[in-house]
Amino acid sequence: MAINLLPKNLQSAQRSNSIRVVTNAVSFIFLVLILSVVIILMSYRFTVTREYNDIVKRYDDYKKQVDNYKDAEVYLTNVKNKVNVAKSFIDTQSPYGDIVEDLQLNAGDQIQLNNIALDKDVNITIDGSADDLASLARFYKLLNKDGSNYIQVSLNRLSFDSREYNYTFALSMMYQKIE
Amino acid sequence: MAQSKVKPKTTIVPKQNALMTWLLPIGVLLFTVVVGFLIVKPWWEDTQTKRNESADLKSKITNMVDKINTLSQQDKALLESYSVDLEIAVPAKAHPPKIMATIENEVVKANTSLKNIQFSGVSSEATTTGDENNAGQSILVQVSLQGEVFQIANLLKNLQEVKPLLKIMGVTIASGVASGDDESQGISGSKTVGFSIEAPFKELPSTIASESTVINEVTDSERDLIDQIIGYVSLYQSGGGPVGDLYQSGRPNPF
Numbered sequence: 416m417a418i419n420l421l422p423k424n425l426q427s428a429q430r431s432n433s434i435r436v437v438t439n440a441v442s443f444i445f446l447v448l449i450l451s452v453v454i455i456l457m458s459y460r461f462t463v464t465r466e467y468n469d470i471v472k473r474y475d476d477y478k479k480q481v482d483n484y485k486d487a488e489v490y491l492t493n494v495k496n497k498v499n500v501a502k503s504f505i506d507t508q509s510p511y512g513d514i515v516e517d518l519q520l521n522a523g524d525q526i527q528l529n530n531i532a533l534d535k536d537v538n539i540t541i542d543g544s545a546d547d548l549a550s551l552a553r554f555y556k557l558l559n560k561d562g563s564n565y566i567q568v569s570l571n572r573l574s575f576d577s578r579e580y581n582y583t584f585a586l587s588m589m590y591q592k593i594e
Numbered sequence: 595m596a597q598s599k600v601k602p603k604t605t606i607v608p609k610q611n612a613l614m615t616w617l618l619p620i621g622v623l624l625f626t627v628v629v630g631f632l633i634v635k636p637w638w639e640d641t642q643t644k645r646n647e648s649a650d651l652k653s654k655i656t657n658m659v660d661k662i663n664t665l666s667q668q669d670k671a672l673l674e675s676y677s678v679d680l681e682i683a684v685p686a687k688a689h690p691p692k693i694m695a696t697i698e699n700e701v702v703k704a705n706t707s708l709k710n711i712q713f714s715g716v717s718s719e720a721t722t723t724g725d726e727n728n729a730g731q732s733i734l735v736q737v738s739l740q741g742e743v744f745q746i747a748n749l750l751k752n753l754q755e756v757k758p759l760l761k762i763m764g765v766t767i768a769s770g771v772a773s774g775d776d777e778s779q780g781i782s783g784s785k786t787v788g789f790s791i792e793a794p795f796k797e798l799p800s801t802i803a804s805e806s807t808v809i810n811e812v813t814d815s816e817r818d819l820i821d822q823i824i825g826y827v828s829l830y831q832s833g834g835g836p837v838g839d840l841y842q843s844g845r846p847n848p849f
Contacts, residue, residue, distance in 0.1 A: 435615040442622040460641045467644040470651045477658040481805040484665035490673035497680035498816045500730040500796045512751030529769040
């Protein structure tokens with residue numbers, strides 16, 4: 416290690432000068448960096464602003480073009496809205512007329528359908544009477560056969576009416592649409 | 595010996611040296627802080643805002659180009675015609691008398707006897723899309739009438755093919771007629787029928803969507819639906835479905 420033979424005050428001044436040189440150099444570099452950042456940011460901002468102004472101008476041009484088709488847009492919007500409402504209604508309609516017709520066709524002459532109830536989910540309950548059990552079995556079979564529009568067909572009640580001399584019954588089922 | 599008696603200089607010079615040493619770094623730091631708060635930060639925020647707005651506008655422009663392409667291909671006369679037909683099918687305003695008159699007209703055409711028709715208020719209904727903008731409302735009507743089964747079946751079918759649109763919500767058919775009339779039962783006997791009906795209406799939007807909102811043209815399936823609705827019978831049109839034949843016999847024995 417080198418021995419510093421200078422007086423202490425000079426040694427102190429020497430150390431101070433060294434530190435000052437380093438701090439000044441670091442400060443200068445830092446200052447240059449800061450100014451560089453400012454210059455880079457300024458040019459970046461200039462580019463972004465120019466691009467932004469171009470886009471705003473293009474947007475205004477297209478907006479004018481859209482405004483030219485306002486009438487068509489009003490009609491198209493109206494049609495789409497109404498079609499959506501109509502579609503939701505028509506898609507959720509159940510073919511009550513077809514069901515009543517089909518039940519009556521399946522019942523034939525030997526089965527009397529006294530009460531038919533179809534709720535909004537098309538759960539069906541039927542109260543009726545049959546001249547004989549074979550007719551009732553035929554009716555049940557037609558409703559419950561494979562590929563039928565009815566599921567969960569269930570005979571809930573069957574009794575012989577000795578006064579009318581026929582069989583009264585209650586059936587329940589669900590309608591399912593077969594595409 | 596003389597030299598050893600010399601007092602070391604303890605002057606202000608070291609303090610001045612220290613001040614000079616840290617003056618520039620402190621100045622640079624202050625300058626950095628000032629520049630950072632007054633220039634860099636506002637410029638950076640402004641740039642970021644403009645970048646975000648530019649990206650947003652670009653996306654809007656893409657939508658507007660699509661919209662212009664879609665709208666330029668539309669047949670305005672055809673859309674106007676569709677609007678008129680759909681206005682009859684799904685009116686803008688609730689009009690209970692018109693709905694009740696339509697039902698009554700179909701009841702008469704089906705040769706059934708109307709016993710009661712009652713307006714039960716207005717309900718809101720969300721459409722299948724679940725979109726709030728597409729939500730419509732509907733008029734509720736209760737109907738009771740008498741007729742034979744085949745007449746009732748035809749009536750129920752015809753009611754689903756009229757303008758304004760009607761939706762049957764449930765049906766009860768009971769044998770026999772109201773007291774005082776002929777009591778008859780069976781396939782050709784008169785039945786008492788009760789059902790509830792919903793009729794939709796949908797107000798026109800008071801404002802159209804923003805210029806950059808994408809709008810789709812009428813699809814083929816929507817066009818088919820519109821054509822189907824156009825074919826429905828309206829109160830002010832003559833015609834309607836023919837009354838079906840009386841069923842003479844049932845289906846063959848499956849056993």
